[in-house]
Amino acid sequence: MRDAGLDRAIDAAGGVAQLARKIGIAQPSVSNWNRVPVGRVIAVETATGVPRQQLRPDLYAESAVPDNIIDIIDPVDAARAREYELLAVLLSSPPSNALLGEIAHLRGDTTPLGRAHAALAEAASEVVTTGVEREYFDLFVGLGRGELLPYASYYLTGFLNERPLSRLRDDLAARGIERVENNFEPEDHAGTLCEIMAGFASGRFPASEASQRAFFEKHIVSWMGRMFADMERATSAKFYKSVGTLGQVFMKIETESFTFAN
Known part of the structure; x- marks a missing residue:
């Protein structure tokens, strides 16, 4: 039986098929959901307008993530959370037309991150939804496999579902972060x-700065920058070329920040 949050999303999208299309996945996948998976919450929220607190109240309860979170947590952490959330949704599914419109209004500045934001905004203003959906398919899905395999196990061992995944699962279990059904x-x-990482930065998943640094160094820093570099150079990448640039810049900032803090 579907939960209330998923039902709201399906109604807002105009049906299961429309929801699947809007977030760039196959209709049978959505049909098999009992609730919105954690990795799809932001994409579904963006595509349907249903707030994440209604989609997954177990993860985004008002008491856990207040609307005035920016006033409660450090502004730098709030900015980090937003950056990670943007990357998360772009990596998890092709952006909807609404999200592309929001990205097109990003403002840049003279910093490396500001220039990356400006380039991403320009790319979003030029792409059409059907084009970026095809691009996402070619990059991450493909006929058999996509041009990129955005998994730690693959980048660190050359194979999927290897020891890096096992170590990650152990760490997530120790932190009480469960894989959604x-x-x-x-x-x-x-x-x-x-x-x-967005959950850590926002305080949704409790973690000290030292704990965040340990997680980042163990599971992210050794490979994700390389993945974003590969994305920037990928044959299929047009809009996602700018995503690759943003990811590289942000990973460098995170690495330097954790290093200096240490």
């Missing part, structure tokens, strides 16, 4: 890891 994507997917 009916989400068949391995937890070492780059989008899932960015969503977890």
Whole structure:
């Protein structure tokens, strides 16, 4: 039986098929959901307008993530959370037309991150939804496999579902972060890891700065920058070329920040 949050999303999208199309996945996948998987919450929220607190109140309860979160947590952490959330949704599914419109209004500045934001905004203003859906398919899905495999196990061992995934699952279990039911994507997917880091930064998943640094150094820093570099150079990448640039810049900032803090 579907939960209330998923029912709201399906109604807002105009049906299961429309919801699947809007977030760029196959209709049978959505049909098999009992609730919105954690890795799809932001994409579904963006596509349907149903707030994440209604989609998954167990993860985004008002008491856990207040609307005035920016006033409660450090502004730098709030900015980090937003950056990770943006990367998470772009890695988890092709952006909807509404999200592309929001990205097109990003403002840049003269910093490396500001220039990356400006380039992403320009790319979003030029692409059409059907084009970026095809691009996402070619990059991450493909006929057999996509041009990129955005998993820690693959980048660190050359194979999927290897020891890096096992170590990650052990760490997530120790932190009380559970894999959502009916989400068949391995937890070492780059989008899932960015969503977890967003949770740390926002305070949704309690973690000290030292704990965040340990998680980042163990599960992210050794490979995700390389993945974003590969994305920037990928033959299929047009809009996602700018996503690759943003990811590289942000990973460098995170690495330097944790290093200096240490």
